[in-house]
Amino acid sequence: MRVAYVRARGERIERISVIASHDVVIVGAGLAGMRAAVEAARGGVDVAVVTKLHPVRSHSGAAEGGINVALGNVSDDSTEGHTYDTVKGSDYLADQDASRIMCEAAVDDILELENMGCFFSRLPNGRIAQRPFGAAGRPRTAFAADITGHVLLHVMYEQLLKHGVKVYEEFFAIDLVLDDNGECIGVSSWDIKDGGIKTVLGNATVICTGGMGRMYHGTTNAFACTGDGMAMAFRAGAPLKDMEFMQFHPTTLKANGVLITEGCRGEGGVLRNADGERFMKNYAPNAMELASRDVVSRAEWTEIMSGRGVDGCVLLDLTHLGADHINRALPGSRELALDYAGVDAIDEPIPVRPGAHYQMGGVHTDNWGMTPLPGLWASGEAACVSVHGANRLGGNSLLEAVVFGRRSGEHAARTVQGKARPDAAAAAASISKTEAKVAGLLSATGPRADELRESLAETMYANCGVFRTGDSMTEARDTIATLRKTYDEGVLVQDKGSNFNNDLTYAIEVGYLLEMGDVLTRCALEREESRGGHTRLDFVERDDEKWLVHSLTTRTIDDAKINVGTHPVTITDYQPAIRTY
Amino acid sequence: MLVKLKIWRQTPTADGAFARELVDFEVDTFEEATLLDVLDSIKHHQDGTLAYRKSCRMAICGSCGMRMDGRAVLACKTPMKELAAKGRVPVIAPMGNMPVLRDLVTDMTDFWQKVRAMTPWLERAHHGDAPADGREHLVSPEEQQKITKETMCIMCGCCVSECNSMEADPSFLGPAALAKGYRFVGDVRDKRTRERLEQYNGPHGVWDCTRCYFCNERCPKGVDPRDAIAKLGAAMFDHGITSDRGAKHAQVFVDSTKGQGPVPGSFGIPVPGSEILYNGHLSETALIPLTLGIPTSLTPNWAGMGVKLGRKGKVPPPWHGALHRVKGLDEVRRLWRVLEGKESAERRGGDLEEPAKPLPPNIAQGVLTQFTPEQIFERTGAVVSSDITAGGGKLPPDQVDLAGYYGAETVVQRFVAGGGLDKDHGLSGPAPTDYAAQQAAQIDAHGSRPGATTSKDA
């Protein structure tokens, strides 16, 4: 079905149009998005993917270390063990039914990935190799050298091609389209290549747009990780869950935040302070460097703040592993350290520090990826099922993307099966709003959007980082309020053209980041305890009495008021206990 | 540090053409800054209309391919410190071999279409079947190693940007797509190998590569696409897919060096006496007719070329090979046998018809410390008489040179018959033993061909 909806407009945007209507529309083409698309296509419905990058440019490709699965190829592992480690790692905030679903599905899903063509590294006996990872009771992480995400992303793109899924490439999603009943019926995008608003309709829309790390200085995230999907869903009325939990990865490079995989520690790398001391023995005497990420990041931060750092970093030492081992198992990490820190890991330790890495929270969904907003699903980092709770285990994010990507694709396809496709007329009102927004951005004056993002990133890193206090977060909240006001008054988009105008799209991204930064800060202020990735110096203890709940943030569509509430945690088998490593 | 650079600004105009302008920029930035950091600084602080692609800034997403001073690079993997220190002012332009959309952004539609043309997904024997136990395919780390480099490809297009063949023939599949093709051909789990090879074999396929090695030189991830293309060629030979002119061209080189093979007009059948044509050097005489086929080489285009070259003494006469034989060609033939092992003649596109000659005695002795005569026969077809070893097997170095000159077989046979070699007087001793009789004696002694037993055990 192709319906052209044309209306004369100003000089720049001459027409708006609904270019197609599908059964299922996926927004974002990372691992979760493509996995959802493939599964929906298998379900026999017409699927399309809308993505601001070519699929293989997505940030899933930057995941290095691996994907957790209790294959038991190198130990007597079990899905029960995997579930327990995930729940414990989450500081008991994960929903235990969801975690169990993920860990049990992992075995079949990973074997399927292998069958699709993913080349996991092997053991001499030909089986998939598994390496130790942080906070895992067994060596459980399957991997492809240290380019696991890259390999998975490309395999999933291959499957996308195999299934002939329609991809709207370099379509920058701006707004979810709501019909008169408030149901989500697709997405309106800015066509990066040719300009103009292009709307793709669908009975089901699945948000798979990844994270929002770009609101922090010192982040491992790509430039593209600007919280687009979370912000769009939020603005359309879908609630966000657990947004205060930003994970800080313990080993990132200072110059540009580039990630050095946890696999380095899995392969035997150690952390040292300025005195050469393996300081983790003071924080996690058993697990040492392979303690949970929140634990290691806090330890590093404490060392650096106590003056035992090296130029704002601690040292990740691989030198004792030897050239052969490093070149075989960690070639990518060696290359990154060479390129961006000028350090050859074979000869010298790599200076690293914690960096914003992964948003545990996201669009609130059930175990099938369905959100409370009719017609809207979400999966991957953009979603919060929740399987990560207050702290995600290394190797569980690719797994979440695969398992819940599949489940949301399957469920969305099943739900819309046989339903008449949405009609262009139902989208008219929503499209005009989007169009007006873009026209407004193109004509406004004010500061450059990047100035606002820089201020946001600075305040987030300083005030809402590894350690937080009520005061610091209040400062962040106030700064963000000022920035949002400035943004709403107008930023200057210098490029007025329609062809590859990434000045315009960046300005929109900064809007997403500011709003999500606001949400994160407000949620963090509400939560008066320390749990997982949320560590407050003014509330140092975990408070299960009061705070063994998810935060749930909603926004009123009309006056954009943000309200932070709570949502119960599903606890089935594992009662909260003190967490030590 | 202060970085200066010039950027090609290209904006589409109303009439579909481009307004092009080389614009100077100057950026004050940090020491570790990459080209991408510099572009970002321009974008945010100087000119928001500059268009380029980017995302991961860690050389894994493949977005920011562009040209700096004429060479394709990933902007995020290109440090500026050294250039800035030298005061060089690089010129930044979009990648080559692709249409420009604007400034540094190229249209990669054709690039992706070529990737799609490779049937770029794993296919197993029975479509959709998993391994029997429902688990992973069992693959040894060594087997996996075969496609490690190709797996690294991030599809940035730097190789395609510089591909000389694609410049001359835009339809050429090109280095990135072909490397992706090898990623499946080299994957032991993929069972579509033969179909793939036939698919990549056509016009604009594997044999279009002109071996300029720009792809290997430019690839930011060490994929070495040219090597992947060569591996596809080798796989085609292994599968007997040698119909393309490029493959036939290569076959002439193989036959030339082993000194024997089909000749023009022999319909692909190795011919006794082809040594006259094939002397260990490339037979330029055979190259044109065997690559193109006789009918084509007789068309005015090629026949005229032949006459033109012939007049300048550039077409050696057919007997040239016989007069200028490379010494010790027997060694090459034995090597060929060692390497080809027990493969059928069909698969390797023409075998040596005659049995391999005996080993020179000095080498025979060296080898006999590692292998039994049976093993040597099985591997090389060469006969090592126990007489040689009984006689000590060693000849003075000057006599080995003569062996190269007279042909090893003659020398060995004389030696076996109780004669020898003398630098000044040449061959001495009684007439050579009959070669076939000698081999028959070997077979009798073992009750069967010496090689047969070993291969059954193996």
Add this chain to the structure above:
Amino acid sequence: MKKVAYYAGCLASLSAKELDSSTRALAPQLDLELVDMPKATCCGAGDIHEAKPDFYLHLNARVLSQAEQMGVDTLMTICNVCTLNLRQANQRMQGDEAVRERVNTHLMEAGVEPYHGTVDVQHFLWLITTGDRYEKLKTVAGGRLTGMKIAPFYGCQILRPSKILGFEDPDSPQSLEKIIEACGGTPIDYPAKLKCCGFPIVLARESVALNEVTQPLDQAKERGADCIVTPCPLCHLSLDAWQGKAEKQAGKKFEMPTLHMSQLIALAAGIPGSEIKFHRHVTPVGDKILNAVVK
């Protein structure tokens, strides 16, 4: 006088004899004693490397073994393709003990002395543009080609892949320019000097190859070059013998003489025309060059 194993390669023994003769005449003047390799086969070009990679490796290891047996430390090539093939094989033999052991076992089975990795493969161009030998070259060539505008054409496999060749920056090489300057000529700069001549596919994909060979001819002509000089007999054959066809396909005349590097130096050095053999060129070299030949 440095003794080197002289690997002339196939073309110089056949269609490009003028390259062989001018190199032989020139070498002693540049302190190089060329020792023939009667047992050396073809290096297999890119062709055997592509069709039968393992055979390619053994074939070249056998050649290297011969040079080693001759007691020299350097094998000298006069062709880009030979240079890449031999250096690539050499690098694998030298750099990987397991490969060396496997190949040597096979070599010995086949009756060839094993190769221990002691030989270095160097192109003639490299040997005469470094150190004392370049000083010598300047004397020998004597700047006698003053006023001649010469377009260097490197070709591919003497530059790329640089991790195997590695003599100079593959994107701004200077060695041919140094040769031209030593001869008194003026080097012409043009983009196609680093590109492919199309020769490897001139039989399999003629029109594609002709598109490639057109570029350097066209650009050199446009910049007023008197001739092109190349270190590779394959580039030479392409630029010289296929020039007529390229002209036809491109619809314009180039009339661009192409000289082997050895011929250019020999010309400057006053080596007799009987060794330079310009009469063997398909595209006439023209009066300007012929007049420079010592009678």
